[in-house]
Amino acid sequence: MVVKKNMNWIERLYLPAIFQGLIITLKHFFKPKVTIKYPEQTRPISPVYRGLHVLKRDEKGAERCTACGLCAVACPAEAITMVAEERKVGEEALYREEKYAKTYKINMLRCIFCGLCEEACPKEAIYLTDRILPANLTRETFMFDKEKLLEKKDSPVDISKRTKGSKWI
């Protein structure tokens, strides 16, 4: 029940209440600020942050993925599709096993970044990283193919923070 409380003479003056309010705002004036100056500063993220995926290469630079499809099966959002292909003679430097993924696509608009693909992968090929999925204007740009997912030979993606001490990966 709403009770209508009549204000007494002091309260009707409003001045004590205004004074209280002024003290509160002055306290906030000297408080540390919560703003993060974004381009220069970024919000600190957890070492096991699940960001953009990467398809790793092995020590010799060959692709680890064998297109077994376990990640696609494990994916609860059904974001991963791939087409497998047999490795030809002479391609040993490119692909580690006899089978490889000809195309490997992740629909980033479906992906929920749960990390189950990473757990399902028997070949330690796919990992989530601390990189953040960039924003974009068109839907097509969120269909990440092998060109975007596969790590470059000369600039490997660091996943040590995420994998260190982990029981599962």
Place this chain on the structure above:
Amino acid sequence: MASIGGLDLGFVLEKLLLVLAVFGFTLGVAMYATLAERKFAAFFQDRIGPDRAGPFGLFQPLADGLKFFFKEEFIPKQADRFLFILGPAIAMTAACMTTAVIPWGDQIQIADFDFSLLFAFGVVSIGVYGIMIGGWASNNKFSLLSTIRASSQMISYEIAMGLSLIALVLVTGSLNIKEIVMQQSQGWHILSQPLGFLIFLICSFAETNRVPFDLAECETELVGGYHTEYSSMKLGFYLFAEYINLFVASAMISSLYFGGFNLPFAHLFPHSLWIGIGVFVIKIFLVMFFFIWVRWTIPRFRYDQLMGLGWKILMPLSLLNLFGTAVVLLMKG
């Protein structure tokens, strides 16, 4: 000394320089008051405010001004063209004219005459016409509503303000602002007129159209306010005039009630003139900070509450203050 038509040339030159200095200082302060408002608003809300333009966002007012100049100049078809342009011009001119009677030191004042207090408040009330004409000429119902609010608010609060000033004039026995300031070397008038000061302070919030009495601008009810139809530098003039008014109101409060350029024992130092100006400027800035502080603390009054406060509380209080002051003065003889 050379003279033209009976006018002392040195005197004219001195006054011209003073006018330029005071005008420049006023505009500079008003310019940076916009930045201070935004910065302090941010601080009161645990943010850091504009910091991209220059170090600590110091060039932000320049960027804002430049933006105003490059905006499209739009005059509504159904608006009265002449009055539409006249509105912001009056607001700006009236705001700037008041600075003429602010005393900066014993000898430093653009115009030192016997009824300067009356002049200041006469000019301030002309400022209402800037808002009224602007809102009327826009030919927009929201602007008109805002104009009605602004003018009724200003007229209501001018009564209480005038009555509290009359009590002050009773104490000082002078309408000359400089003389009122000089008298306060013995003690500030806030000590002899505490209630009058409180009423004057509340009314200056209403006169400068600032929160909690900024009913003339209300995005939620009136789209924008009296300047809904304005764009480009004409809108800039309105907003700028508001900050000049803020500066003038702060200068008035600090010179009428806080002793202006007076500082105890200042005459013992060699450069007491500059110390006086410095003290006055610091007092003005403190009062301006208080205005900004209040703005980011209290919500806007409702229209009937505003009128109730003005007519039912402040006017009787100021009458009481006037009566009490008169009785005390009579008892003293």
